[in-house]
Ligand SMILES: Nc1ncnc2c1ncn2[C@@H]1O[C@H](COP(=O)(O)OP(=O)(O)OP(=O)(O)O)[C@@H](O)[C@H]1O
């Protein structure tokens with residue numbers, strides 16, 4: 415029986431790879447969009463004007479205080495009631511983007527605030543405007559601090575993307591659910607799902623460790 | 635060159651500068667000393683508007699700096715500022731530290747800016763450090779790079795905020811030597827420092843500040859040898875025994 419199930423699992427492999435591709439696609443898009451969003455919001459978070467810092471703080475707190483499952487339900491099931499009907503893929507990508515964006519904004523803000531005040535002061539005294547200061551002085555220094563937790567956040571994003579299977583997006587997790595109905599060997603099927611996630615996450619985890627070591631080495 | 639008319643500044647309820655009036659001539663070198671918290675740093679930081687003032691007027695080269703219409707970028711590119719903690723950009727090489735503002739703010743061509751920067755590094759005595767990073771330099775070398783960075787803007791005024799107090803004793807002289815040379819060449823400069831040797835050698839006037847006021851100002855020899863105010867005397871006796 416075992417061998418039989420194993421064989422049919424092998425036959426289903428193309429389905430798993432298709433699912434994996436959807437997982438990579440939806441998390442890849444949200445990763446890029448969420449990074450852009452997170453950098454913008456993170457910079458705004460450090461601006462002490464126009465209430466920007468507070469608005470961004472509220473956004474981050476809301477996103478972090480409510481489970482991702484609820485966000486995706488709101489976007490996929492509640493928004494249609496006000497006339498915004500989205501397909502599963504864009505709904506999933508948007509939910510992941512604003513979710514990751516909130517976490518990334520915190521990471522970016524912390525990185526920017528880690529740059530000593532004297533750096534901005536010197537740049538101000540030497541005539542650089544706010545944008546030039548960010549571009550040439552603050553961001554390059556903040557970047558080293560931001561990078562390791564940012565990569566860590568990407569790993570979380572990829573894993574969190576498994577939740578989008580609840581709105582019917584056929585990512586690798588949903589392929590697992592569908593397959594287990596034909597092949598009732600949960601350990602085998604979800605073992606494979608787990609391995610596939612691990613294969614894409616592990617290089618990032620490793621990268622994050624390397625970056626962390628490099629940053630603490632540079633700081634000495 | 636620099637004029638303060640009844641300048642007042644508060645940090646919240648803390649009245650930090652009280653009715654400051656002063657007038658500094660082109661080519662003059664002025665030393666400001668005084669106890670910690672008396673407002674020395676704040677005073678010179680107001681000149682390039684690192685700190686805003688709440689009352690009074692400040693003029694640099696006949697342009698009022700504390701006005702909305704003032705082009706702060708232009709103002710700041712005429713004023714070199716040297717910080718106690720150097721505040722070099724740690725992610726940029728020495729050369730890049732020096733050329734950044736000339737290129738980005740003054741829009742000078744990179745080649746010209748680099749040539750000028752190398753000349754300045756030679757002048758402050760570290761021509762061979764252009765490609766090093768600040769973390770590879772000693773404190774004294776860092777401060778000399780900071781001075782070169784200030785001079786690279788070809789400023790009309792140089793401001794120094796305790797440029798030697800973060801340095802080990804054996805490095806103080808190399809920085810002071812550069813500053814002495816600048817003063818001798820006729821740079822207008824305001825230096826917050828307790829280095830009395832420097833003050834006696836090149837300062838035209840010494841100001842004593844206490845609790846937000848300029849209590850006394852005089853030529854250096856008269857200032858140190860015959861201080862007029864009790865507070866000045868008390869302060870001088872402290873730094874003399876301390877040295
Ligand atoms: N950014 C700030 N916010 C609030 N108060 C400040 C700030 N900077 C300075 N002060 C206060 O203003 C007063 C003058 O400070 P300032 O730094 O000008 O003194 P100083 O004479 O340079 O002292 P020191 O010799 O310690 O450098 C102090 O009471 C200080 O606490």
Ligand SMILES: [Mg+2]
Pocket residue numbers: 674675676795796
């Ligand atoms: Mg000070």
